[in-house]
Amino acid sequence: MTSIASPTIPIALTIAGSDSGGGAGMQADLRTFAVHRVHGTCAVTCITAQNTLGVTRVDALPPEAVVAQIDAVADDIGFDAVKTGMLLDRAIVAAVAEKARQAGWSKLVVDPVMVSRTGAQLIDDDAVAALKNHLLPLGAIATPNRYEAQILSGLAIETLDDMKAAAEKIHHHSRHAVLVKGGAMSGNCHGVDVWFDGDRLEVLQTTAVNTRHTHGTGCTLSAAITANLARGNDPLSAVKAAKKYVTEALHRGLNIGNGQGPVGQGDFRV
Ligand SMILES: Nc1ncnc2c1ncn2[C@@H]1O[C@H](COP(=O)(O)OP(=O)(O)OP(=O)(O)O)[C@@H](O)[C@H]1O
Numbered sequence: 574m575t576s577i578a579s580p581t582i583p584i585a586l587t588i589a590g591s592d593s594g595g596g597a598g599m600q601a602d603l604r605t606f607a608v609h610r611v612h613g614t615c616a617v618t619c620i621t622a623q624n625t626l627g628v629t630r631v632d633a634l635p636p637e638a639v640v641a642q643i644d645a646v647a648d649d650i651g652f653d654a655v656k657t658g659m660l661l662d663r664a665i666v667a668a669v670a671e672k673a674r675q676a677g678w679s680k681l682v683v684d685p686v687m688v689s690r691t692g693a694q695l696i697d698d699d700a701v702a703a704l705k706n707h708l709l710p711l712g713a714i715a716t717p718n719r720y721e722a723q724i725l726s727g728l729a730i731e732t733l734d735d736m737k738a739a740a741e742k743i744h745h746h747s748r749h750a751v752l753v754k755g756g757a758m759s760g761n762c763h764g765v766d767v768w769f770d771g772d773r774l775e776v777l778q779t780t781a782v783n784t785r786h787t788h789g790t791g792c793t794l795s796a797a798i799t800a801n802l803a804r805g806n807d808p809l810s811a812v813k814a815a816k817k818y819v820t821e822a823l824h825r826g827l828n829i830g831n832g833q834g835p836v837g838q839g840d841f842r843v
């Protein structure tokens with residue numbers, strides 16, 4: 574049998590937690606990479622027992638196991654862009670930050686998963702401090718939601734002007750580009766995101782999608798940004814394309830389980 578070599582394909586790495594319900598975390602990331610025709614590789618940080626109703630248990634992997642997965646991918650396959658998701662504890666954040674620093678990852682998207690859109694804290698306080706001080710300054714783009722942006726900026730966020738002020742303040746602390754996401758905002762700001770890269774301030778608008786199936790929106794957005802960077806897009810066009818994609822995925826939300834179903838990363842062309 575003759576084998577036909579695959580054409581070159583962009584490769585992305587996700588360093589994230591597993592969601593047993595399949596809606597967020599690395600399951601969302603890998604599906605999003607695939608839809609973007611990017612080969613997905615992964616380093617699991619923690620295993621969540623999770624469904625559409627919530628998280629019932631979280632088990633962390635040892636930081637050495639996280640690093641070994643990153644090394645296994647880097648030493649053989651390589652990758653064009655990286656994203657981080659739920660890093661859970663200080664030791665895992667520190668290990669990932671050290672890897673990012675040593676390797677000098679230039680296309681690093683940090684989704685600072687700390688607080689869910691409903692306001693529940695997902696990682697411990699030491700991990701929050703480590704993310705803010707050690708990992709975020711190494712990233713190219715950070716994608717905090719409303720509550721994460723409040724923690725990172727120290728500002729209360731109620732209005733579009735507050736989102737802009739928070740994006741600017743986070744940029745001045747870390748020097749990377751910032752996308753403050755508006756999924757947890759109300760009124761006219763619901764579903765509106767603010768981008769600031771030190772040069773350009775942009776408001777990314779969509780019509781808010783009226784659905785309760787929004788689980789995994791943040792992971793899906795940051796994975797789509799990472800896939801677009803792996804494909805060679807510049808940061809702002811990667812973010813704009815990802816915003817379009819997550820809006821489409823929200824329109825295709827899955828009515829599964831008894832709670833908040835996942836967005837449908839699906840099988841549509843991007
Ligand atoms: N109902 C909606 N309509 C349109 N866009 C939305 C809606 N909900 C969220 N978004 C968009 O989805 C993206 C993710 O934002 P969100 O604030 O929900 O992130 P998150 O809290 O990290 O998500 P997650 O639910 O995965 O924790 C942003 O671009 C946001 O504007």
Ligand SMILES: Cc1ncc(CO)c(N)n1
Nearest residue numbers: 590591592597598659789
């Ligand atoms: C594993 C995992 N990562 C990220 C989130 C945030 O949506 C989640 N709920 N679960």
